[in-house]
Amino acid sequence: MTTIKPDRRSILKAGAAGAALAALGAPHIANAQAATLKITTWGGKWGEIMKGDLLPAFEREFKCTVSADQAFPFLPKLQASPRGNPIYDVLHANSNEQWKAVEFGIVEPKVDPKNVPNLKDVYPYAINDKIAGVSIFTSGIGLGYRTDKGLGKPTSWKDLADPKLAGQRGGYLIPVNSLGQAHLMMLGQIYGSGMQDLDAAYKALEALKPIKLFDFTGQMEKALLSAEVTMGVIHDSGVYRYEGTPEPVDFALPSEGVLALEQVLTVTPGSKVKELAYAYIDYMLRPDVQKKLAEAVWYSPSNTKVQLDAKYDAKLFNTPEKVARLIQPDWKWYNARKDAIDLRVTRILRG
Template identity: 30%
Template sequence: MKQHIVAAAILAAFSASAAVAQQPTLYVGSYGGSTEKLFKEKIIPAFEAKEKVKVVYVSGNSTDTLAKLQAQKGKQELDVVLLDDGPMYQAVQFGFCDTLKDAPVYKELYPLARLTDKATAVGVVATGLAYNTEAFKKAGLPKPDSWEALADKKLKQKIAIPPISNTYGLQTLVMFAKLRKGSEQSIDPGFTALTKEVGPNVLAWEPSPGKMTELFQNGDISLAVWGSGRVQSLKDTGFPVEFVYPKEGAPALMIAACPVVQSDVPAQAQALVQYLLTPDVQAMLADSQGWGPVNAKTALDTRVSAKVPYGKAQIDKLLPTNWTLVNDKRAEWTNRWNRTVER
């Protein structure tokens, strides 16, 4: 009898370990910092319980994650990736993203969210102006309401703009091209404006969010080009900063997701992308990350809705970037920027 009990216990233990071994594992490549914290503490545990899958989070910025996809071409280890929209269009172009399977949640999204049939936005931030309200008041300057504020000689050496390697800097170049009768196809006027009109006012071409925060806090700058989410994070510390949607329009910067090709857990990869688009998760991403919801059914309280692009009227005003064209020209523009703008 005792032998039967021991045998049964061994069999039960073996079955349990076999079940764990059989549990599928999904690898998601996404941003570090507060995004990683939110995913690990709230989003992933709920998804794991729902889908009976183990999720491994691999953190890195968009460039890092895209580089991983390139390094692992043909034998991908990641199953889902989150990238800024520019790099995501590259990931799609390089063949790293699988086609999105149809699901009811996709019918709830704003039109700008569906980037291609292989990638969807899961959040959106606006690129606009950040200004120190106290510094402007002290200097007797009106609230900046236009991109033209960057060319105001009263702000000489009091401005910071991220470089062209950063989406905010790239979108500034495109905006000034459009303001000076050019476009993505005719970028020369943008370079001329940034070199001659805006450049003399720029103290730093700063890519780092941490350094940008320091420049504001130390009083080195009073105006910057930045994202709505970044500005809200600084404002949450008590610093007197406000985000401005310029009257000529604010470019959209989308945080995008795609299921990766050759995944060994394709159904779970599709399910995670869909899960990130559900109203509950969209509300979490808005509150914690400052990502505007792309699901029109997401309900936010006024505390959260005030700090993100929210609602059809505001989302419809955001300007799209022609990433297919921009990515094709980006290396050429970067060389020119380094020679002329940041010389």
């Protein structure tokens, strides 16, 4: 029996040949190491679908890896990272934060349709002047309420001020929550001359006391489910997701209009993988991807081509007529006054 004694040179040759074969046979492995897309995304059910299904499919198709950050807050992390090597390539955030990021120059204000072909199919609200980047989904902010407390279905934002709801109505800590900020502007619209009538909004906010305040929608959901709150400001997704369960909660669209809570994507100017970043946005706007997420978390898709199943089709904002009911706040205007508003509302709501 002949014994083969490997020397250093033969081992190196064999190793190089093996690596070349591996790269030829599975090019995505080599590419995957070369390209990593860093994004932010939500947790919860949204995060489950993204991490369990959509992101692995994106990685396979584009032969890359996706690093998804789900730990808030995203913007301070991006703010602290070098402009030339940002911590994220794609920022997923609500519209108010995206406008702040635009102001800091850490995200691109618009997405070019040449880079994201699916933009041609989105509703105008998803890319209009009220939006930085592109809104891939939206939900409607209205009134969530318990159906077991003898309340009629609310029809107006004014129903939240019903004296019977004292201490049983729910809102948000306005300085930290975009739903609370949007609701404040809506109070100006309902009780004053428009969404920028802050004096009327402050007066109306004062009249809502005593009110229970929460910092994020998940807490409002829990408060509604536990009957800690009987009626509260919430987005439709936070209530519709309990459809088909025994939970006695429902959602009402106020007649004065529904506030839009957009899920916005932007690309960072210093991203080293911009093509991949645009491809990701395009992927998130694909009808099949939109349908999957919309039906999982009850978000209204931005792509006009999405065909939703009947029960989602009945409730989500997926026709030009329904979309016309969405009111988009002017976040640039709000952000410019945020510090003063924060001080005032904190004073109003204390005690």
